[in-house]
Amino acid sequence: MLSGKFRSALVIGGQGIRARKLRTFLSMVSLFLGVLAVVAVQAGSEIAERAMLTDVELQSGKDGTIMGYVPGEKGAPGIVESTLKGRTDAVAMISSRAIIGEPGVRPINEGGMPFEYANRGGDYSGPMVYCDANGTCTEQKKEERKPDGQAIEVSMVALTGDIRPFKPFRSVSGTWLDFGTAPSLAPRIVLNEEAAKGLKQYRVPGEMMIDGATHHVSPQIIGVVQDGSSQPRVYMRLDELRTWMPAAAATTEVDRFRGGGTQLELYLQPGTDDLQQLIKAKLTGAGLEQNQMHFQTVNSKERMESQLKIMRLIFLGMAFLVLLIGVAGILNVGLATVGERVEEFALRRAVGMSRLLLAGIVLAETLLTGLLTAALAIGAGVGGLQVALMMFGSRFPSLQGTAFPWEAGVAGVIAGLVAGVLGGLIPAIRAARIPIATVMRA
Amino acid sequence: MTQSFEQPTVQVQAPLLQLNGITKVLKGQGEPRTILSGVDFTVHPGQSVAILGRSGSGKSTLLSLIGLFDRADEGKYFLHGNDITKLPERRAAALRSAEFGFVFQRFFLLKHLTAAQNVAMALVNGQGWSARRKRKQQVMEALEQVGIAHLAKSKPTRLSGGEQQRVAIARALVRQPRIILADEPTGALDTETGNLVVEVLLNTTRQGCGLVLVTHDHDHARKMGRVMELRDGRFN
Ligand SMILES: Nc1ncnc2c1ncn2[C@@H]1O[C@H](COP(=O)(O)OP(=O)(O)O)[C@@H](O)[C@H]1O
Ligand SMILES: [Mg+2]
Secondary structure: OOOHHHHHHHHHHHHHHHHOHHHHHHHHHHHHHHHHHHHHHHHHHHHHHHHHHHHHHHHHOOOOOEEEEEEOOOOHHHHHHHHHOOOOOEEEEEEEEEEEEOOOOEOOOOOOOOHHHOOOOOOOOOOEEEEOOOOOEEEEOOOOOOOEOOEEEEEEEEEOOOOOOOOOOEEEEEOOOOOOOOOOOOOEEEEEHHHHHHHHHHOOOOOEEEOOOOOOEOOEEEEEEEOOOOOOEEEEEHHHHOOOOOOOOOOOHHHHHOOOOOEEEEEEOOOOHHHHHHHHHHHHHOOOOHHHOEEEEOOHHHHHHHHHHHHHHHHHHHHHHHHHHHHHHHHHHHHHHHHHOHHHHHHHHHOOOOHHHHHHHHHHHHHHHHHHHHHHHHHHHHHHHHHHHHHHOOOOHHHOOOOOOHHHHHHHHHHHHHHHHHHHHHHHHHHHHOOHHHHHOO | OOOOOOOOOOOOOOOOEEEEEEEEEEOOOOOOEEEEEEEEEEEOOOOEEEEEOOOOOOHHHHHHHHOOOOOOOEEEEEEOOEEOOOOOHHHHHHHHHHHEEEEOOOOOOOOOOOHHHHHHOOOOOOOOOOOHHHHHHHHHHHHHHOOOHHHOOOOHHHOOHHHHHHHHHHHHHOOOOOEEEEEOOOOOOOHHHHHHHHHHHHHHHHHOOEEEEEOOOHHHHHOOOEEEEEEOOEEO
């Protein structure tokens, strides 16, 4: 049961808004922009954060994951492989170079760089000097330049198990590697998008040459994934790699100097300290130094959030300014309305309306306007996002399937409410203070 | 109840309203000015009173004190024998709604509302609530009482001055007040229309309603039960 006061307020508010349609509309326009600014900033930063977070997870792994970097020397790949065999709480990635295409030619993207930068100019590298731990430096002879050919260089990543619990690769086409079956003699590989692009663009023959392997193989491509890397990569099962490369090549000093050679990356779930200790002990036993092994916990989200926070604050500040202008607009209109309605308000009080109810009605009118405007602005935000996704969604794959964040809706409603209160409070107080006797005297 | 005490029966009916020694001082810029000084004023049910006086003699000021638009600086105010001199504003608003009906020289009708809606304004004021149909019935009765029920759906701009003032009177009557306060209600009307409006107002006293009419017109004043003249802030 609604009270008489509330019903009276509804009737009078409705009459007031109907009598001043244009004015209501105008005060809504200024506020609309303000609320829309808040909604856009909130939605934008929310979406940007989500998109960045998924990319960061792809690139550096899920938060909490313990990552280990170990040089692929002194039998480390084999030790790690045998230690992790059959485990699901830890996976190792062993990366090395591979060339897909014509044998014996210089690959299009020498060094495994993204194709965007491939074949831009010549060979700029000067003579290479390598210094060992004792400070003795020797000049390295440049490799003889091979003829250009139809081949691409990729980073070949061999996995001891499924990496996706640690890095949420998204399937683009085909399937992912199946670690549950017996190793196949025909090696199965999954490309990342960049590698797939290279293969498609340069029509290279399906032969693959891997560093350290003695003969060429014909890989069987089973799928393409999005892995957040801009460099071409291919993924495969380590045990399948072994069928034509019995032992991972030992990294030579020169390779290490050039940042090449075999790299070992370990991904461990939180709470696997024992396993970490075991691996370290085994590797130390094999002759690796402690300081060559680096283990660290991924906490990219935290780092990223503090960066985003600053950006968000700046934009929110700007949105707040726009909102303030909207509030000023609604306040201006509200005050003008009160000035115009002095007689009406005095009359209403003369026929028995209380000060409080009168102020309440004036406030409610702007509050309703504010909320209605907020609803419209949120609607515009949702619509705008749909349009933006339709237009740019294909260019930013991480934005695909983005829904309008509810936080932006809440922010919009709050902004509308705040604007309604701020813009309506002063007119409401003014209205309540109108002296009846002065207005009604004859 | 075995014993009963004899109460002295009040023979004289309690006055509708009684003001004793009312003083109003205007404190604006400069010297404070005494507008009313020690005014006594009484109205009984069904009684009609005319207040005469030159412009600026304080007639409107007195009416705004009676109607609880404003408060006196000194003096006492009794309504139905109850002291309401220091009534809080919230309750004063309730009394304005229930006890008083106001008519002004300017009609104070809302342009965006029809005649019926203007009358209904006095019912839609947060003081209680009656259903739409009941409200409509009350509004039509009030409009009939002033003889313009056929104009219920007209906007004020389509009405003549006399019709507009009758809408305003219907607005004052719709809650069936105990007293009507009219401040120069004929001031903006021609003689004939003014006479009609005064008749309409006088009719209301037949049902026991009190009427206070501020006017410059001696003919209108003579039709009232009592005539009083304000001079230098007091009656004489
Ligand atoms: N709000 C006000 N501001 C300035 N002067 C006022 C105000 N209200 C009343 N007065 C003064 O009080 C006196 C009485 O005014 P009023 O009651 O309106 O007289 P009347 O209705 O008899 O013409 C006048 O001199 C008027 O100038
Ligand atoms: Mg006057």
